Amino acid sequence: MTTTETYDEARRQWDRAFGALLRRTREARGLSQEEVARQVGVRAETIAKYEQGRSPNPTLMRLIALSQALGVAPHELVPVEPFPLEAYKEQQRAARARRARGPR
Secondary structure (H helix, E strand, O other), X not given: OOHHHHHHHHHXXXXXXXXXXXXXXXXXXXXXXXXXXXXXXXXXXXXXXXHOOOOOOOOHHHHXXXXXXXXXXHHHHOOOOOXXXXXXXXXXXXXXXXXXXXXX
């Protein structure tokens, strides 16, 4: 498996872990996806995609809005799954090298 594939798989796992944590937190507070979406200012479909791990991780501002809507601190919505830091760094180096080479 290449470094990029390792990083991409880790990101997908993180997205799924975030979604599961978001859903558990929302359900524990007795809120619907629609209620959370309304408070955050997004569509309920966006919340559903997060919970299903089908949407990339939210921006910091969106994470803060989600945490406020759910009445938790932002860090409580961040999965503690190990992040493949070395794979991320390698992926970033490869992207910089491609940009430096320019268009083919």
